[in-house]
Amino acid sequence: MHILNLNTKQVTKNIDEINFNKDYHFIVCNPWELKFFKGALRLNNEVYKDCLSFDDKVRVNIFDEYIFFTLANFQICEDDLLLEEINIFLSEKFILIVLRRKNDIYKEVKQLMCETFYYKSNLTLSLFIIYSSILRIIISNQFENLEKIEEIILELEDDIINEVGENVSSKISHIRGICRNCVKNIRPLTYIIDTLLKDGMEFFSDDNPDNLYLEKEYEKLLQGLDLSIDKLYNFSLNTRELADKLLEIYSSKVSEKTNSLITKLTIFTGTAVPISIITGIYGMNFKYMPALTYVHGYKITIFVILLIIVTSFIIFKRKKFL
Known part of the structure; x- marks a missing residue:
């Protein structure tokens, strides 16, 4: 685990040094380390159990003390799709991100602790900026993995055009399945941001002037994320369409190969018929x-x-x- 105190700008791994009631914190941990924060941050028991088990559901829960956000992130590893659940807690005094393994997102989120651009006079606003930055890291990571999928599709397309191999059909089915899963995991993000924009406002809904300012900043950050997610979703749809076109190219090449064979057989027949007539007579x-x-x-x-x-x-x- 890694804990950044926004008041002192110090990173620590010792939870005993943390004062959650006084200071503001940015926390990165895995699901098994979450138990150290459950009591201090008053985490809901159902949410805590959900963080310990993996599922591919994407959800947002608005509680009195924090907003809970979960999504299924995907990565391409050796031409296969790996799914990972990411959980994020956001409150006025802390942000907690739960990652299951040390991947590229973990490294970038950890690197975020070393940056100072988000330190503002209002530390709650700093947490919003960190929250927005984490979501942008996840979106950027998914963009990169979609680009890898696109490269795999283009390489497979070149292979099909050059020569129709024996395993091409299974490769096309595999890459189409990957693209469908990507769209399936990205699509809920569009609804979740709408939920965060609509229901998340209740988290700051009182007459305090500071909270009204925070509400506007929170809305501004999420609107920017909404545009990025729309682009990501459109990219995933285009990638899926590109994968679907592989079937058309494959069918075209198979038809071309079949037509070539039929043409050769026709030529052979056309040559053999006169000879057959002579030998027959x-x-x-x-x-x-x-x-x-x-x-x-x-x-x-x-x-x-x-x-x-x-x-x-x-x-x-x-x-x-x-």
């Missing part, structure tokens, strides 16, 4: 047939067959069937 068992006893009959027949083959080849070559 001279395979008849009539006693009296023209040239049946001719001394050069065999040679002439072979010559005619070769002439048919060569002539057919030249004609089909000129017609660009070969």
